[in-house]
Amino acid sequence: MKNILLMIVLSFVVQLSFGQEFKGKILDVETKEGIPFANIYIKDVQVNAISDSIGNFSIDVPLPKEINILVSASFYESILMKVNSSLFISVGLIKSHLELDEVLLRPKSGTMQRDNIIRVDRLLIKDLNTVPVSNLSEALSNINGVQEASMGPGISKPVIRGMQGVRVLSVLNGMRLENQQWGADHGLGISQLGIGALEVIKGPNSLLYGVDAFGGVVYIEDEKFESQNAYSVNINSKFESVNLGYTNSALIKLSKKKFRFNLGALHSSFSDFQMPNGKYLADSRYQDMGVKTRISYNTNNWVMNMYYMFSHSYNGIPGHTHDSIPDPESFMLDFQNRQRNIPAQNINNHLFQLNNKFFLGKNKIDLMLGYTNNSLNEYDEKFTIPGLGMSLQNILYHLRYNIKSGSWTIKSGIQGMYQINKNIAEAEEQLIPDFDQLDNGIYSIISYKTNSNFSFQFGGRYDLRNLNASDDFSSKYSSPNFSIGGKYEFGSINRNTLLLNISSGFRAPHVSELLVNGKHHGALRYEVGNPNLKSERALQFDLNYELNNEHLSFVFNPYYNYINNYTQIVAQDSIVENLPLFNFEQIDKAQLYGFDTKIHFHPHFAHWLHLEGSYSLIYGESLNRSENLALIPQPRLNFVLRVKFKKRFKFNLEEIVVQNSHFFAQNRVTTYETTSSGYDLSNIGLKFKWFIKTPLEINFGVKNIFNAEYINHLSRLKNINVFNPGRNFYISLNYLIKRNFN
DSSP states (O other), X not given: OHHHHHHHSOOOOEEOOSTTOEEEEEEETTTOOBOTTOEEXXXXXXXXXXXXXXXXXXXXXXXXSEEEEEEEOTTBOOEEEEEETTEEEEEEEOBOSSOOOOOBOTTTTOOBGGGOSSOOEXXXXXXXXSSOOSSHHHHHTTSTTEEEEESSTTSEEEEETTBOGGGXXXXXXXXXXXXXXXXXXXXXXXXXXXXXXXXXXXXXXXXXXXXXXXXXXXXXXXXXXXXXXXXXXXXXXXXXXXXXXXXXXXXXXXXXXXXXXXXXXXXXXXXOOXXXXXXXXXXXXXXXXXXXXXXXXXXXXXXXXXXXXXXXXXXXXXXXXXXXXXXXXXXEESSOOOSOOSSEEEEEEEEEEEEEEEEETTEEEEEXXXXXXXXXXXXXXXXXXXXXXXXXXXXXXXXXXXXXXXXXXXXXXXXXXXXXXXXXTTOSOOSSOOEEEEEEEEXXXXXXXXXXXXXXXXXXXXXXXEEXXXXXXXXXEEEEEXXXXXXXXXXXXXXXXEEEEEEEXXXXXXXXXXXXXXXXXXXTEEEEOOTXXXXXXXXXXXXXXXXXXXXXXXXXXXXXXXXXXXEXXXXXXXXXXXXXEEEEEEEEEEEEEEEXXXXXXXXXXOTTEEEEEEEEEEEEEEXXXXXXXXXXXXXXXXXXXXXXXXXXXXXXXXXXXXXXXXXXOBOOOOTTOOOBOOEEEEEEEEEEEEOSSSOEEEEEEEESTTOOOXXXXXXXXXXXXXXXXXXXXXXXXXXXXXXXXX
């Protein structure tokens, strides 16, 4: 592999004689001809450029002397390389018929997936346009080993290897998201507006991300800025038949020499969704609106990124009842409605983030400062007085120093968050008490790459959490954690990669587990906390094997996760205020184990055809009680057929996608769960492009083609026996205007 990469990077360089302008040429390594419209992305400065019709590019931006650039082009293998910005460079790319899973983890490691020691799954939002998704949790469920727990399209959250809620940490552009994710009826809280990619790290990752990265990390990354000296306007509109839902959004991008700017807005409205039986689920309606902006400015040795987002969401709460034995028919309507009603949630989010990078020769300092404000009001009996209301504020910081010396890389930092949660005075009830929480952590990660095909990484971290609640509760939680991993590559035509990682995890109990006491209407239960809960501790063994060649990509990823003090909410044989009683308990020893596997085949005789398949399986067990853990996802088998067409006409069919997901029956349940039947979901999507002066992209298709009646094992509506949405026709229009300032 190393020899191939050395061949790719052609080595002639000529000293520039004029200023700071960074120039080069992108070539086909075999024909030596220029590659038109290749993308050159300078990772550290977040600057894009596009090569011209003969492969030349020029970037007139103040740059550090040493920079990392990612070069990519359609039908070629991408390459990440470090170069001197004062030199003319020439880069050769190898043709690739198969789009390999080459993840660039920009915020943390800045490496391609093939160079990573930790397996990271990456999903580009633009790749989902042919069969669009309703929310980011549904998008994440396209990743093997990730599913979603939902109360319909309006309220959903990701589930990674059987873990969700406070066990899964969500990060937006390097800043952790805190939005009352402990609640079963609280979704991810971020729309698709301006989002470019999603990344998932499965299993405990306390070393990189802190105390709550116990079950996995979801990294949400904004779209890139526009290419240098250009501006664009992207207008998107989507309609879905199952809930008469529409989403309209616009995103403006502008990029000059030192300054880059993005501004976007979104509005969506959805009525009650139709079930396969023709009825409509009452109060499954939801609305969302938001604005976001992102500004970047740089000099030679400094880059500043500033980010602000506001979102307002209205979510109906389906399945709400005061009956101890609910009747599914009572939640079904003969008509559709989108007007605001009760019960419902009103959610406002403000996010502000300031990132600074300082370049000190080969080394770098990263400083992130952030502030988030989440306001959650739930209306149960009255439109004007919330039954539950909370205000959550978070102040965050992260300082990291990156040292590069030969084959060694050292990343050390400190990271923390101060959190204040208060119940609003006018709310009728309190579910959790007022509290404040202070997190601080210190870490160091050391990586080394040998001259052969072996590299390794190890690191350590120490975290301390101080928690104080209004009902005289105070506690401290702390723990050291470690991670060690290695990678070995072998083969030339068939590129084989073995990754082995051993990592520990630590999660302090959340206030909602310690001190909750009251009716949780959205979750349809009465919850009582346990102030004696201990911190969860995990140790995961993760093995990943990958095979890549010109036409085939194969991944096999078995894992084993051993957990002490596993916390779960357990149904009691009692009814309180017409709701089932649930308590929080701990299992001394638990294990989660299974595997994810996927294959992508692109036959030589049919370059227009892509066949993809994946399978995920997970078991969760209590070792000391000899019983199954609750809410373990169903085994899932996915199949995707993708046919791509060449441009032949002014109005052209570009792509057809056929998807089928088979969810196997879940019979391994705990004592208070019911089993779930298996089912199939099939989708088909078509992408057209109309090549007018400004091309128009049109996507049309059907989700749940056969109108299957199904209830996913993780559905929050399973306990009232309500089906998920039925057949759904959709159409989306995407209009992109892009111009150069010259």
